[in-house]
Amino acid sequence: MTDNSTASETRPLSATLGALRAALGEDSVRVGEQIGERAMTDWTRHAPTRPAALLLPRSTEQVAQALAICHAAYQPVVPQGGMTGLAGGAIARSTDIALSLERLSGVEEVDAASATLTVRAGTTLQAAQEAAADAGFELALDLGARGSCQIGGNLATNAGGNRVIQSGTARDQVLGLEVVLANGDVLTSLGKMVKNNTGYDLKHWFIGSEGTLGVITRAVLRLHPQRAARHTALVALDGYDAAVNLLRRLSTRFGNDIGAFEIMWPDFYDLGVSWTATARSPFADSHPLYALIEHASFDAGDDGGRFTAALTDALEAGAIRDAVIAQSVADARALWAIRECTAEFPARLDPVNFDVSLPIGEIGAFVDHCRAALDQRWPGNASYFFGHIGDSNLHVTVDGHSIPGVDHHAVYAFVYEMLRPLHGSVSAEHGIGLLKREFLPISRSPAELAAMAAIKHALDPHGILNPGKLF
């Protein structure tokens, strides 16, 4: 890489803004009151901060020009997408320049032969999904924030979401990527090929790097055929081991036609049921654990008979306690409503949210241990456990209202520390961003952190890209 800098230290902001205006045009460089609230915080509701400037480039070339200028001036830059992050990764400080990708928007191509979609970074996930669907395909990435989040942010954070058990994370959807490096060099690796062993696979450096190594401007995403039939069941289980066994039993029979395997412990399940319209569980009795399972088949003629037979077999074998199988879309929605009570967490609780991952076999014991430890530390706490166990992902929400006077940070530190001996991950899907930096060493060794720092320095020697995030 060429070092385009001429300065050896930070330039005055006025000179940098002047150069940016000359390169991008007046209307692409906003300051002060011209900067709307959108650029000031994200879904973490972190204290809003107005960045020193907001850039709105219209093309990859303009992104490259902007970064070259900021690189030369040692000027920190914070890439911004849909601002739906849950770790503060796109929040700018008052001395940072925010770089919004929102004008780099639109699907450039759907290639049916390759089953790929080429999209600009500022396109919303929903717009990309719709373009795929219009061409008869499915984009196998889906999040609650789909209407607001942008593809660039999805890839920069390696978003997870609702389809991971079936099709992997955002990373697994990417065939090609265009990235602008800190110094303005453009890496255009927009290949549509599944196989390509020509040197380092550069796209993987940037996916999940939270904007600290480069700015993603375009991507080629893999498309999947649409699944033609979906069947949903709610299953009652003896406990965690039974859930893992059921997951293996169904995977053996259906492979990745199992499209959801959501586990709910009774605390969560009872809360979810109580918030539904009927406030009644479809089961007469209480059970130690519940699983919401979706079977999604490519076979339009699949009437759910094979899925029902598999659950019946499991019931007869004593592998499950009971099952309710949705007979209609309305039935399926009613079952999903229990799991989706999380949408109301921000309004009805004071949620302290955890998004951790552990080996699948260890999640059950961790939940027991974590609950006991929370009860001992804060008697009377209300905590809810649920997860995508097929993805090794556990969510825990502690309701701050139940432990008045306890700072959220104390709860974070207490729960994350329990992951250390288990080599668990403090972030399964949300990322590290600003909010989990201090906990990163729980999941990463000093040697790993040193290697990350070496790579960061190699690709961003002036340290301008999203400083203060991750590290």
Place this chain on the structure above:
Amino acid sequence: MTDNSTASETRPLSATLGALRAALGEDSVRVGEQIGERAMTDWTRHAPTRPAALLLPRSTEQVAQALAICHAAYQPVVPQGGMTGLAGGAIARSTDIALSLERLSGVEEVDAASATLTVRAGTTLQAAQEAAADAGFELALDLGARGSCQIGGNLATNAGGNRVIQSGTARDQVLGLEVVLANGDVLTSLGKMVKNNTGYDLKHWFIGSEGTLGVITRAVLRLHPQRAARHTALVALDGYDAAVNLLRRLSTRFGNDIGAFEIMWPDFYDLGVSWTATARSPFADSHPLYALIEHASFDAGDDGGRFTAALTDALEAGAIRDAVIAQSVADARALWAIRECTAEFPARLDPVNFDVSLPIGEIGAFVDHCRAALDQRWPGNASYFFGHIGDSNLHVTVDGHSIPGVDHHAVYAFVYEMLRPLHGSVSAEHGIGLLKREFLPISRSPAELAAMAAIKHALDPHGILNPGKLF
């Protein structure tokens, strides 16, 4: 990363060998005649070269000690696995020290709950496959070299093979990785989690880097359920567009239960048929293109009826010209024998092999163009075209016997150059190694190559790991 070096330039080899013997023991450091032929070349049959020494460490710690010593001495090190590479990536020069992983062998654990296998780098692929099968799972990585190639080499080269259309490349099988860096630092990222967004996903930096960034010592691999039923058909097609349409038609109906979609142009097909026991095509007529297709289902009760129905529908719709559906394992083997005539290429031809990739929609036109260009340049050449088009991977073999006096290198340069305007890849699965270095700029831009060099320098500042490969 700490720079452990004390020297600022190359040390005498004798001092380095002395330090290595002290650290690893006498029997782990071989020189001269003690070094067997195995360490001297690979499946490329490149001129055998005896390295300056061969190291046979017994543990990750010993690999770390060896690299720390070589790093301090600026001593080049060439990691070696099963020596089955097809690009010369593991061939050492006479001044290099070869580091064999063969003593780091064995499957450490199969975790049924996580569906993972933890394996040491020197384990053969076949041994890992067998451990997976013994536990009721399938390791979705399979190559012809399975009995000799090692997991470490498979991952260092991001091997492809027979299951890519269904389960991806070697990269897609990896959940965790342990790597020793050039300076001896050990990165142990052996997590079993599907989701883990805690900083850079370090495993992806090393997978496919051909031993130039670190030495892989252990891995956690993802396991899949075993597929219970397989059905095979040979299909005759109107041409390339019909093949792409059939692939989409079958994918829409069966998703990734399509386990093979191998395309054979008539030159290749006729050769393959002529080498079978009967030397007869199952079709009475000749056709413009042939596809060998496998349907692999998790459903043990699947009798192939749905697959047959899909092909019948395609026939009625005019989407295919004809089909032969295997009715027995022997039938299926006979069909596969046509495709697997490639095993006899080294004995019966003087093969100049290409392993390129292109967007799926462009492969047909490329084949036509390439054939015409070859015929114009070398009239009378015998060239064979076939590929895994679901993986965007085309193989071309030119028989050197048909163009006497023409240097292989001239053929390589001629064909690779045709990929440049199409942004094709000069290596879909075999890698760059020693043999394709000069062609790498056809597939990678100067900015990409510069970024690769920056990362190489960051992780291996003394340039000791596999020098002369890739770059």
